[in-house]
Amino acid sequence: MLKGIYLTLLIGPGVPIPAPQVLVDALSNIQVTNSKDRSGFQISFLTGKNSSIVTTMLPAGFFDPITTRVILIATLNGIPNVIMDGLVTNHQLGPSNEPGKSTLTITGEDLSLAMDIIDMIIPYPAMPEVGIINLILAKYAFLGIVPLVIPPIISLIQSPTETWRTQPKMTDRAYIKQLASKCGYLFFVEAGPFPGQSIAYFGPDVNVPVPQPALTVNMDGATNVESISFSLDGLAKKVRIYTIMDPITKKIPIPIPVPNINLFKPPMGARPTPPSKIEFATDVAQADATEAAQGILGFLLNNSAAVSGSGSLDVLRYQYILRSRMMVGVRGAGITYDGMYFVDSVTHNIKPGEYKQSFTLSRDGVISNTPFVLT
Incomplete structure (x- = not known):
């Protein structure tokens, strides 16, 4: 596909096999999205009315939803990265009046779809x-x-x-x-x-504590991203007040303020964002002590981050495939937003001769609390 970058496509009903050459030659575009909730993919092929994709494979059920499994492996500098393993959910055929311009697009999700x-x-x-x-x-x-x-x-x-x-x-x-x-x-x-x-x-929502090569912006020849931007949401942080009844008489209400701090995700910023909202929980008032504690802990583990970032990069220049649910450093964005971030989602956009990624980042707090990032 590109020098040092190779893409392997396995596809087929039940057990995926290496894609036939006719599919490899017809490959037009691949988009894979990896996020915290679920992952998905979309693959487009260019076809013609006499192509075996349309005349044989499609009517034979080679692309049938649910039964067809797809595995995508991107190999960079000899290191394979499985970026998708999922099932087809639908396919769309777009006939065209121009020869060879008809498209077959298959869409799918990760294997949790089977559940x-x-x-x-x-x-x-x-x-x-x-x-x-x-x-x-x-x-x-x-x-x-x-x-x-x-x-x-x-x-x-x-x-x-x-x-x-x-x-x-x-x-x-x-x-x-x-x-x-x-x-x-x-x-x-x-x-x-x-x-x-x-x-x-x-x-718990824990990112793999292995930093990936830093995303570098505004540093001349060292720049390896096409674009990147950051924002600070002043309304993201809040304090929730839980009211439980005393365990003896079960009549005296006891308010418990719970701060907006994620126990498994450190702020990553030297100046954390203060909470700006106060809300009252109503789902644990009549619960027993164990259920109330579980609800309070659930709030602590699912807090939102105030600082978010997004951008895009060219894998050939970055020399690494950015992975979601891991950590990455940022440099060149200024003292406020430099430092370590959690990678929330990554979208792979692959075409013949091109491999680009768009990404979203998050953390709580501004000003880096680490002296340097991995380059």
Whole structure:
């Protein structure tokens, strides 16, 4: 594709195989988005009315939704990076009057889509969250999904003689996300690190503490981004006041102010953004101590960051494939916004002879609290 950059496309019903040469020659554009919630892809091919893509592969079901699996591997300087492993959700054919200008576009999501197809009602008596999540994810091991489940800090186990948890007619993905939200956790499926393997992560919003090469702007020959900008949201931070009843009489209200601090994400800035809003929680007043503590902890683990950034880069100049859910440094933006950031999402835009990425960053606080960043 480019000097030092190679793209591998595996595709097919059930088990993906190396793409036929006719697909490789017809490849027009690839877009892959990796974010904290879920990932998706879109691939476009140029076809003609006599192309085997239209006359044979399409009617034979080679691109059928749900059954067709797609794996994309970008190899940079000999290091493979699995940027997508997912299932096709739909395809679109756009015929054209010009020869060879018709397009076939396939769109899909990561493998968590397989968990979002069937609504189920399943009881889980006397089981903690960890047991429930592992039991659900075991059904998808045939897809190469490996569970990585972090036990909640506060786990709630109900006595089966009183009540028990039940998956209330919803899909597995929706139910896992519901449990994650109550614990203050995230749930997502990330492709890799090997082709055909994905990691199902259930745990706190923690970025891999391995800094990627710095994004450099306004530094002449060292500049490696095409554009980058930052903003500070003064209304992002808040204090939430939880009111619980005293555990003895259950009649005396006790207010508990909870600051807007994420326990698993350090501010990354020497001057944190002060809270500007105060709100009152109403969902834990009648809950017992364990449920109230779990709700408060969930708020602490899901706070929003006040500082955000976005931009784009050329992978050939950056000499690295920027990955989401990791950390990256910024330099050249000035004393206020230089320093380390969390990478929230990355979009890969790939065309023949071109590989670019757009990204979003976040952190809490301004002015870097680190003396340097990885170059």
